Amino acid sequence: MRISAQVLFAWAEFRIRLGAKPGSKGRGPTPQQRIDSGSPGFAGRDLLREAVARLRGRWLFAAIALALLAGAVATAGRIAEGQAADDLRDGALAALPLAAGTLTGEIEKQRLVPLVLARDDAVRDALRRAGKVEETALDAKLKAIAGDASASAIYVIDTAGMAISASNAGQPDSFVGIDYNFRHYFTDAMAKGAASQYGLGTISGKPGLYLAGRVDDGGKPLGVAVLKVELGGVEANWRASGFLVFVTDERGVVLATSQPDWRFHALAPLSAADAAAAHDQLQLVDAAFEPLPIRRGAGDGLATIEEAGKSRRFVEVVQDLPGAVPGWRLWLLTPADAALTAAANTARLTTLLGLLLMGLLAYVFTRRRRTRRLRQEALARMNAELESRVSSRTAELTRSNTALAGEIAERENAEAKVRRLRDDLAQANRLSILGQIAAGVAHEINQPVAAIRTYAENARRFLEAGKTEPASGNLTSIVSMTERIGAITSTLRTFARRPGVAASPLPVREAIEGALSLLSGRIRDSGVTIVKPRGTASPLVMASRIRLEQILVNLLQNALDAMKDRPDPRIEIDLAERGDRVLISVRDNGPGLQPDAAANLFMPFQTTKEKGLGLGLVISQEIAQELGGTLRLDPDTASGASFTIDLRRIE
Template sequence: MAEEEDIGNGAFQRAPLVFPGRSGGRSLWLVVLLAILGAALCFVVFATGRIAGTRAEYALRDRALAAFPLAADSLKGEIEKQRMIPLVLARDGAVQEMLRSPSTANEAALDEKLRAIARDAGSSILYIINPEGVAVAASNAGEPTSFVGSDYRFRHYFTEAMADGAAMQYALGTVSARPGLYLSSRVDGPEGPLGVVVVKVELDRVESRWLESGFVVFTTDERGVVLATSVPQWRFGALSPLSAKEKQTARDRLQLPGVTFEPVPLSRRGDNLVTATPESRSAGFVAVSQDLGKAVPGWRMSLLIPADAEISSAVMTARVTTLLALVLVGFVIFIIVRRRRAARQRQEVLVLLNAELEHRVELRTAELQSSNEALAGEIAERENAEERVRRLRDELAQANRLSILGQITAGVAHEINQPVAAIRTYAENAARLLGIGRSQDTAENLTSIVAMTGRIGTITETLRSFSRRASGSMGPILADDAIDGALSLLSGRIRDSGVTIERKRIDPPPIVMASRMRLEQILVNLLQNALDALKDQPDPRVEIALAENGEMVAISLRDNGPGLAPDIRRSLFMPFVTNKEKGLGLGLVISQEIARELGGSLRHDDTGHGTGTSFTVELRRAA
C-alpha cells in the first residue's frame, strides 16, 4: 500500500517486486476465469435466443389461430351457399314434373334454368340424374362436355343420396378431370324417389384466397388425404403413409383408381413447428389444425404460417441485444473498477483536503446560520403581511355585502311590511269571526297568517345568510339557486324600478363548484349595476342566461341600458374606477376576485352594438 500511495501522490515511483512463481499462478487463474466467463456468456446468449424463438413461435401460433376462422369461413360459406341449391331444386315442381314425365321441351327449359342458376350462384356444374343414374338435364347441356346422357350410378353422391336423401363427395370430374366437391339431394315424389339433383363446387376461388393470404392452407379427410389446398401439388397426397387397405379405401371413396397417395413433404419439428416444402425448398411453419365440424363432416383444416424468417429474426435480435447488453455491462464494470482504483489513489489527497474543508465549512455554517435566522424573520414577516392582505380582502368583501344590504334595505322593508299588514288584517278578521262562531272561516284566516309568516321568515333568512362572513368552503350547488337568491334579495328594487327580468334556463339545470353566498354576492353586484344603468330607460330589461361550455358553466347578465363609455371599459376592473356619482369603484373588483377564488372568472362582454352592457361569470362544472 505504501508503494501505491507514493505513486498516487506523484512523489516517487518504485519498481514493483516480482516473486518467482506467483505471476504464472495469477495468469493461470486469469485464463480459467476468462474461460468460465466466456462459457457463461455463450450460455446466456444461446438461452436468450431460445427463449426469444419460443416467444416468436407462440406469437405466430396466436396469429395462425386468429387467421384460421377467416380461412375456414371462406370454405364453409362457399359450401353452405352451394348446398342450398340442390335442396331447393329437389322441391321444385318443374324438376319433379320433368323426372316424372320426361320430354324434350321440359328438358330444354330445365337445362336453361339450371344454366341460369349455376351462372348466378357461381356453381361449376348443376345437373339432374334420374333413378337409373343417367343425367337427364344439366347446366352444360349442348356443350362438348355436356353431362346429359352420362351414367353416374358409380358415384357415391348418387347412391348415398338415393339411400339417405343427401350426400357429399370430393372427387375428380369424369369429363373435366378437375377436382371438386359434389353436393347432392334426392328428389322425392308421392310414388317414391324420382332422382337426384347434384351441384359440383370447384373450390378454385377459395383456394385462390388462401394463396393470396400468404398462408399454406389445406383440408384432409378422415384418412389424412389432402383435398382442397392452396398447394396444388399436395392434392391427394397423404399426411402419413397409408397401408394398402387404407389406400384402397381412399381410392374407393375418392374414386381415384390410379392415385398412390404419396406422402406430403410435411414433418413435425415440435409442438407447433413443422417443416414443409410447398415450393422448391423446405421451410419452417407454425401449424394449427381443427375439424370443420358439421359444415363439412370428416374434413379437417390445417393452416401454416411461415416461421423461419420471423423466428430467426427474433432469435438473432435477442442474441445480439443480449451480447451488446453483456458487453455494455462488462464495459461499465471495467469503468467502475478503474474509477475505484483511481478513487483509492485520490483518497489520501482528499483526506488532506478534508481538514481545510471542515474549517471552511465551520466558518460558512456560522454565516449560513446567521443568514437563515434573518431569512426566517423575513419569511415570518411576509406570511404575516399575506395574512393581513387576506384578512383585509375578506373584510372588504364583507363590507361590500353589508353595503349591498344597506342599499336593498328599503326594498326588503317594503317586502316585509306587506305580509305584516296582511297578518294584522287576517288576525282582526279571525277575532271577529271567532266571536260570531264562524270557526271554518277563522281557520282559513289563521292558515293565511301562517303562510305570511313563512314568507317573512324566508326574506329574513335570505338577508341573514347574505350578511354572514363568507367561508372558504366550496361545493356543488345549482346555479339557478344562486340566481334565485340574488333576485330574492333585490326583488323589491326590481319591482319598484319596473325592470323586466328574463330568465333563460337549460335542462338539466347545471351544477357548479362554488360557495352559494359568494356567487350570490357577485350576481347581486352585477344586478345592482344593471338596475342603476336602466334608471329612466324605456322598456328596461335584464336578461339572465345559462350556458354550458365543456367543463365550464357560464352565467351571463345583459341589460339594454346605454352601455359603458370606452374609457370606462378599458379600466373596468381597476379599483376606484366608476361612472356612478356615489360609487367607490370596488364592486366589480371584489366580484372578479371572488370569481377567481371560486376557480372561475368574471369578464365584460362586448355587445358590439354600442348599447347595453353584458357580464359573464364562468365557473367549473361539478363532477
C-alpha cells in the same frame, strides 16, 4: 497471439529470476546462492514449475470463459428462435381465418344451388318424365346457372341413379346417361334430403366437392340435384398467399391443398380399416394414402418438411371447419427457416458483441482499479476539505433558511390579515345594503302582519258565532301570511350571513331572483320597471350564491340611485351565453357616467354619490375575480349605464 505473449512473459520472468544477465537486480537468487543451495539448477526448476502453473491457470480460465461465451451465445440463439417462432405463429393465426374463409365462402356460395333446384318446377317435371323426353331446355338452364354460380357442373339424377340432364350436355364429357347410383352423395341425399362428398370425377378425373339435394313431389322422392365444386381457384389463392395450406378429412387424408402432389396423402400412416373406409368414401381405387413428409418437433411448435433431400422448417397452425364439411380441418404452414435463422444469427451476434464489450469493460475496469487506488488518498483529503466547506456552507444556509422562514411567516400573516380585512369589508358592504333595504323589507312585513291581525280577529268572531268553516279559512290564510314573512326574513338572513369559501354549481337565475327579492320593496316604491332575462334557460356557473347576489344587489342599488326622479325609469337584466362564458348584464336608462368618472370607477373611494363611500364596485369587482370572472363597465352605451358580469359556464 495472447497465449504466445503469456509464454514469452513467463520465460522472461524465468530468466530474470535465474539471474541470466550479469549485474541483474532481479528478485531471483544470485550465483552464490545457487552454489549454496547445492544444485545450480534447483531454483530454475522451481521457477519453471511456477510459470507452468500460472500458464495452466490462465488456460483454465480462458477455457471456462470460452465455454460460458459459447453457452450464452447458443442460449441467446434458441431464445431468439422461440420468439421468432411465436411471431410467425401470431401471423399464421391471423392469416388462418382468411384461408378458411376462402374455402368456406366458396362452399357456402354453392351449397344453396342444389336446394333451390330441388324446388324448381322444371326440374320436377323433367324427373317425372325421366327417360321419355330429351331435356334440352333444362340442360340450357343448368348450364346458365353453372356459369353464374361458377360451378364445375350441375346435373339432375333420377331415383335409379341415372343422370337425365346436365350443364355439360352435348359435350364429349357429358354426364347425361351416366349411372351414379354408386355415389355416396346420391344414396345419402335420397335417404337424408341433402349430402356432400369429396372425390374424383368419374368422367373428368378431377377432384371436387359434390353437393346434393333431394327433389321431392308431395313427399315422394323424384331424384337428386347435384352441383360439383372444383376448389382449384381456392387452392390458387392459397398458393398466392405464400403459405402452405391443405385440408384433411376426419381420417387425416389431404383433400384440397396448395401443394398438388400432396393430394390424397395422409397426416400419418392409416390402418387397414381407415384406408378401406377412405377408399370407399373418396371412391379411389389406386390411392396409397402415403404419409406426408412432415416431421413435428417435440414441443417447439415447429414442423419440418423433408423433400428432395432438403429440410425446411415451418410454423404450423390448424383450425376445424364445421361450417364447410363436418370433419374437415384446415392446416396452415408458414415458412420459418429464413426468419428463424435471421433471428438466431442476430441474437447470437448481438450476444457475442455484448459479451465482448462486457469483457472489454471488465478489462478496462481492472486496469483502472490500480489507478483508483492511487487516487483514493488524494480524494480522501479532498473529501475532508469539501466536508469542512459543506459544513460551513450548511450552517450559513441554515441561518438563511431560518430568516427566510420568518419572512414567509410574516408575509403569510400579512396576507391572512388582508384576506380577513377584505372579507370584513365585503360583510360590511352587505350589512350596509341591508340597512338601505331595511325600510322596504319592514314595509313588506307590515302588510302580512296587518292581514294576520285582521284574519285572527275575524276567526275569533266566527268561532264565537259557531261558524267553524269560515274560521278555518281565516286560519289557513294566517298560515300563508306567516310563510310569506318567513321567506322574506330567510332571504335577509341568508344575505347577511358571512359566505363560505367553497363554491358550487349555481343556476344564474336563482341568484338574479334572490337579488330582486332582497330589493323588491325598494323597487316597488321607486316605480322602476324591471325587465328580467328572456327565456327559461339558466346556465350553471361555479360560484357562491351569496357572493353573486352581493354583486347583483350592488349593481341594482346603483341603478336605482341613478334613476331617482327620472321619467319612465327602467332596468334591464340580460343573460347570454358565449362559448364557455356566461354574461349577466344590468342596464339602466339613467343619466349615465361622465368620462372622468368612468375612468376611475373601480378605484377605491371614487364615487358619484353624495353620501357614497366608493367601495361597492371595488368589492364587487374583487368578488367577481374570486369567482374566476370579471366585472366591467360596458362602453358606448346609448343612454344610462350598463355593467356586465363575465363568468365561466360549467356543463
